[in-house]
Amino acid sequence: MGTTPSHRRLRSGGLAALKTLLDLPEETRAGWEIVLFEQRRSVGGVWLPDPPGAPTGPPELPETPLYPLLHVNTPHPTMTYPNFTFPPGTALFPGWAALQQYHEDFAVHYNLTPYIRLNHTVVSANWHSHPPEGDWHVEVHTHLGGAEDEYVLRRTFDHLIVANGHNHFPCVPAWNGTEEWLANTPLGRPQREILHSIYYREPQKYAGQNVVIVGAGASGRDIALQVSPLARVAYQSISDDKDTTPGARVIRKPRISHFTPDAIVFADGTTLSDIDTVLLGTGYENRVPFLSAPHASTLHTDPAPTVNSSTARALTNNLHYIFPLHKHIFSLAPELPPTALAFVGLPVLIANCPSDNAQGMLIAHALANASLLPPREDMLAELLAREDSLRGRGYDPYLIGHRLLDGDTEAQDYQDALVEFLKKRGVLPDDGKKYVEPWRRTARPASMLLARAWKRVEALGEQSRWLEGVQTEDEWADLMARMADWQREWEEEHGEAAVALDFHVE
Structure with missing residues (x-):
C-alpha cells in the first residue's frame, strides 16, 4: 500500500x-x-438532544441518553481538542448545550462540514x-x-x-420475576416501571413515588441527586464496594437478587414491596x-x-x-x-x-x-x-x-x-514536550475540588469576575489553578462538605 x-x-x-x-x-x-x-441531524454525539417530538420511551431506543439537567462532570478546558477552547465566558461546568455548540463550532472552524453527510x-x-x-x-x-x-x-x-x-445500547440486568412484578401494580399507585437511564429525562416524573436507583456510575449518581429530593422515598442499590451518592437523599440497598409479584428481593434477603419505579444506571453494551x-x-x-x-x-x-x-x-x-x-x-x-x-x-x-x-x-x-x-x-x-x-x-x-x-517514527517533529499538557494532568484529578469551587463561585455571584479576560488555553489553565488554590484554602477552614453538588463529577 x-x-x-x-x-x-x-x-x-x-x-x-x-x-x-x-x-x-x-x-x-x-x-x-x-x-x-x-x-443524526447534526454533529455533537450524545450532546445533541432528542429531535422535536421524538419518542423517548421503550421499546424504541432514543437517539441520545441526554437529559435536560445534564452538566459536564469535568472542567471544560480539560475536555477540549488541543488549541480549540470554549468561548470566553463559558461556565467552568456548563450544561449540555455548550458542549453541543462546541462540536458544531469545531466542525465549522476547521471546514469539516463539506465532508460530513448528515x-x-x-x-x-x-x-x-x-x-x-x-x-x-x-x-x-x-x-x-x-x-x-x-x-x-x-x-x-x-x-x-x-x-x-x-x-x-442499554445493558439491562436479567432478573427473575420482573414481568410478574410489572404486571402487579397495586391499586392507586402509578404503573410500575423498570427503566434504563437512556430513557430518563425529567425528575418531576417521579415526584411522590417510591424509587429504587440501581448503580453508582455517572448516570446513577445524577439520577439519585435529581430524583431523591422529589421522590417519596429513594433507595440506591449498589455493590458492597461502592458508596451512595454524596448529597443525595437515598437509603442504601445491596444488589437486587430477584423480583416476586409483590416485592423486590435484595441480595441480603431484605425486600421492598412498595416500589413504583426502578431506574437503571447500569451502563451500556x-x-x-x-x-x-x-x-x-x-x-x-x-x-x-x-x-x-x-x-x-x-x-x-x-x-x-x-x-x-x-x-x-x-x-x-x-x-x-x-x-x-x-x-x-x-x-x-x-x-x-x-x-x-x-x-x-x-x-x-x-x-x-x-x-x-x-x-x-x-x-x-x-x-x-x-x-x-x-x-x-x-x-x-x-x-x-x-x-x-x-x-x-x-x-x-x-x-x-x-x-x-x-x-x-519521524512523522511528527520532536519538540521535547508531552502531548498531554501538564495543566491537563493537574486539572482533571482536581475535578471534584474545582466543582465545589465553581459551585461556591456561583453562590457568590462571582462568575464574571473569575471569567473576565479568560480566552486561551494558558488562561483557562491559570484560572483553574487559582480557583483550586482558593477552594483548598477555604476548605481548610470550613471543610469540603459545606459545598453541596447537584451533579455528579468523576
Missing part, C-alpha cells in the same frame, strides 16, 4: 479523525476521497478481500426528511474508521451493528466467547471488549490488513476530545504509510502483554474492556504514547 495512491476512499468516523486526515499534507492525500457518515445511517460494512488488499462494501440509508428523500447508497471504501460511541450479524460478518459478537486475543481468527466483541486491537484502534484480526479498520473513541475513563485527536493522528499517518505500524505479530504481542499486566493487577481484561485505570494517569500516558510513537 503506497503512501501516495492515485485514488483512495476513506469512510471516516468522528470529527477528530476527519480533522487529522485533512491535516495531512495535500500531496500525501492527493486522490483521497474522504467522507464522514453521521446518522442523516446518513451506515447499515452494513463488509470487507471483500482481493489480495494483497481489499475493500469495504458499505450500505448507507439516508433519511433527509420526507419519504422522497430516503434512499439506499452503496459505496466501496479502502479504509473504515468507526466512531459510533458508547452510549446507545459495546455494539457495532453495521459490522455484526445479521448485517455483516466482520465483528463476531458473543457475550461469552471461547476465543481470546491470541486465538481469535475474526475480530470479536463480548459487549465489553473488542479484540484483538492494537492500542484500542487497529484491528489485528488475520482476515483484515491492520489499516483496513480503525476505531476512534473506544477508551473509557478518558477525556474524549484530546484522546480522539491523538488516536486520529496515528490513524491518519498509518493510512498514509502503513509501514509505520509494527508487524502484526509485534502488535499482538504488545496487546497480550497489556492483558497479562491487567491480570497481574487483579483485573480480567475481557471485563475491564477498554477502560483505562489508575485514576487519570493511564489515560494521559496512553495519549502521550500514541503521539510519542509518531515522533519516534
Whole structure:
C-alpha cells in the first residue's frame, strides 16, 4: 500500500479523525476521497438532544441518553481538542448545550462540514478481500426528511474508521420475576416501571413515588441527586464496594437478587414491596451493528466467547471488549490488513476530545504509510502483554474492556504514547514536550475540588469576575489553578462538605 495512491476512499468516523486526515499534507492525500457518515441531524454525539417530538420511551431506543439537567462532570478546558477552547465566558461546568455548540463550532472552524453527510445511517460494512488488499462494501440509508428523500447508497471504501460511541445500547440486568412484578401494580399507585437511564429525562416524573436507583456510575449518581429530593422515598442499590451518592437523599440497598409479584428481593434477603419505579444506571453494551450479524460478518459478537486475543481468527466483541486491537484502534484480526479498520473513541475513563485527536493522528499517518505500524505479530504481542499486566493487577481484561485505570494517569500516558510513537517514527517533529499538557494532568484529578469551587463561585455571584479576560488555553489553565488554590484554602477552614453538588463529577 503506497503512501501516495492515485485514488483512495476513506469512510471516516468522528470529527477528530476527519480533522487529522485533512491535516495531512495535500500531496500525501492527493486522490483521497474522504467522507464522514453521521446518522443524526447534526454533529455533537450524545450532546445533541432528542429531535422535536421524538419518542423517548421503550421499546424504541432514543437517539441520545441526554437529559435536560445534564452538566459536564469535568472542567471544560480539560475536555477540549488541543488549541480549540470554549468561548470566553463559558461556565467552568456548563450544561449540555455548550458542549453541543462546541462540536458544531469545531466542525465549522476547521471546514469539516463539506465532508460530513448528515442523516446518513451506515447499515452494513463488509470487507471483500482481493489480495494483497481489499475493500469495504458499505450500505448507507439516508433519511433527509420526507419519504422522497430516503434512499439506499452503496459505496466501496479502502479504509473504515468507526466512531459510533458508547452510549446507545442499554445493558439491562436479567432478573427473575420482573414481568410478574410489572404486571402487579397495586391499586392507586402509578404503573410500575423498570427503566434504563437512556430513557430518563425529567425528575418531576417521579415526584411522590417510591424509587429504587440501581448503580453508582455517572448516570446513577445524577439520577439519585435529581430524583431523591422529589421522590417519596429513594433507595440506591449498589455493590458492597461502592458508596451512595454524596448529597443525595437515598437509603442504601445491596444488589437486587430477584423480583416476586409483590416485592423486590435484595441480595441480603431484605425486600421492598412498595416500589413504583426502578431506574437503571447500569451502563451500556459495546455494539457495532453495521459490522455484526445479521448485517455483516466482520465483528463476531458473543457475550461469552471461547476465543481470546491470541486465538481469535475474526475480530470479536463480548459487549465489553473488542479484540484483538492494537492500542484500542487497529484491528489485528488475520482476515483484515491492520489499516483496513480503525476505531476512534473506544477508551473509557478518558477525556474524549484530546484522546480522539491523538488516536486520529496515528490513524491518519498509518493510512498514509502503513509501514509505520509494527508487524502484526509485534502488535499482538504488545496487546497480550497489556492483558497479562491487567491480570497481574487483579483485573480480567475481557471485563475491564477498554477502560483505562489508575485514576487519570493511564489515560494521559496512553495519549502521550500514541503521539510519542509518531515522533519516534519521524512523522511528527520532536519538540521535547508531552502531548498531554501538564495543566491537563493537574486539572482533571482536581475535578471534584474545582466543582465545589465553581459551585461556591456561583453562590457568590462571582462568575464574571473569575471569567473576565479568560480566552486561551494558558488562561483557562491559570484560572483553574487559582480557583483550586482558593477552594483548598477555604476548605481548610470550613471543610469540603459545606459545598453541596447537584451533579455528579468523576
